[in-house]
Amino acid sequence: AELLNEVENFNADNQEQIEAFRIKILGSKGVLKDLFADFKIVPNEQKKEVGQLINELKEKAQEKINELKSNLITTNDKVDDIDLSRPGYPTPLGSRHPISLVRKEIIDIFSRIGFTVSEGPEIEDDWHNFSALNFPPEHPARDMQDTFFVKSDDKEMALRTHTSSVQVRIMENSKPPIRTLSPGRVYRNEAISARAHCFFHQVEGLYIAEKVSFADLKQTLLYFAKEMFGEKTEIRLRPSYFPFTEPSAEMDVSCSVCNSKGCNVCKYTGFLEILGCGMVDPSVLENCGIDSKKYSGFAFGMGVERIAMLKYKVNDLRLYSEGDIRFLEQFKSAF
Numbered sequence: 072a073e074l075l076n077e078v079e080n081f082n083a084d085n086q087e088q089i090e091a092f093r094i095k096i097l098g099s100k101g102v103l104k105d106l107f108a109d110f111k112i113v114p115n116e117q118k119k120e121v122g123q124l125i126n127e128l129k130e131k132a133q134e135k136i137n138e139l140k141s142n143l144i145t146t147n148d149k150v151d152d153i154d155l156s157r158p159g160y161p162t163p164l165g166s167r168h169p170i171s172l173v174r175k176e177i178i179d180i181f182s183r184i185g186f187t188v189s190e191g192p193e194i195e196d197d198w199h200n201f202s203a204l205n206f207p208p209e210h211p212a213r214d215m216q217d218t219f220f221v222k223s224d225d226k227e228m229a230l231r232t233h234t235s236s237v238q239v240r241i242m243e244n245s246k247p248p249i250r251t252l253s254p255g256r257v258y259r260n261e262a263i264s265a266r267a268h269c270f271f272h273q274v275e276g277l278y279i280a281e282k283v284s285f286a287d288l289k290q291t292l293l294y295f296a297k298e299m300f301g302e303k304t305e306i307r308l309r310p311s312y313f314p315f316t317e318p319s320a321e322m323d324v325s326c327s328v329c330n331s332k333g334c335n336v337c338k339y340t341g342f343l344e345i346l347g348c349g350m351v352d353p354s355v356l357e358n359c360g361i362d363s364k365k366y367s368g369f370a371f372g373m374g375v376e377r378i379a380m381l382k383y384k385v386n387d388l389r390l391y392s393e394g395d396i397r398f399l400e401q402f403k404s405a406f
């Protein structure tokens with residue numbers, strides 16, 4: 072009975088006191104434990120009474136502890152007691168997609184030398200994707216880019232195979248000097264593997280003014296390569312063919328990771344192709360209403376995934392579009 076009284080009158084104003092009380096009464100060496108041990112020697116006829124008392128004590132003690140604990144929580148919740156200097160709960164942050172990161176970097180580099188950004192539709196007509204760019208109807212050059220065709224009511228449309236289509240629109244609608252970049256998603260009918268995908272991202276560039284030369288193209292691209300991959304980067308231009316440029320070239324950059332063991336980017340060839348380029352064919356200028364006797368220009372186009380592969384050493388294209396959090400999270404510190 073005395074103990075019951077003690078339990079009922081117990082009060083505490085902090086967590087430690089409650090815990091000490093709990094240990095004293097209910098703990099493994101507590102009062103109750105002793106009482107239960109003594110229970111064995113209680114004469115049989117008193118067992119019922121004593122048992123009830125012990126149980127009552129146990130219940131009361133538990134109740135008391137619960138009550139004190141919940142009081143403590145409500146008191147702590149008083150506005151005055153909130154510690155405003157405590158650090159907040161962490162907010163989970165996402166990360167930028169590597170393609171967005173690289174796209175932004177390419178645009179930043181060219182915008183420093185005066186290029187603006189232009190965009191256009193992903194579903195294109197034949198004129199803007201092919202014909203204006205010197206791909207004659209039925210010409211085998213069209214097979215260079217396997218195309219997804221889209222049936223529309225009266226016109227055959229296609230998913231654009233490159234963003235050169237945007238450049239046609241710009242040339243048709245503005246006067247030189249033109250200095251513009253067209254970033255965007257493009258589509259090609261290819262089987263998906265580590266090295267090919269049915270869609271990818273491009274940034275194409277176009278510069279048209281008076282007396283633009285191949286030397287301007289080369290210096291612009293060298294500037295880009297050094298900004299993108301570092302001062303030591305070398306470039307290599309190889310002759311190539313595109314219907315809309317003459318002369319045409321493909322540009323390789325020296326592989327920055329090649330000296331380390333197990334280069335999975337260029338496979339020890341030392342260089343990696345990253346873009347196509349050339350002087351805009353005069354007939355393309357004429358197709359778009361630009362006087363080819365007065366103006367000349369260069370164009371280039373690159374795959375963003377390609378650059379990202381080189382920059383982040385990720386050599387499977389599929390990773391860029393699968394949305395796997397384990398992959399994407401690795402770009403948290405990049406911006």
Ligand code: PHE
Pocket residue numbers: 232233234235275313316347348349370371372373
């Ligand atoms: N449009 C070409 C492609 O998608 C790239 C390119 C652009 C080549 C401009 C030359 C000049 O492959």
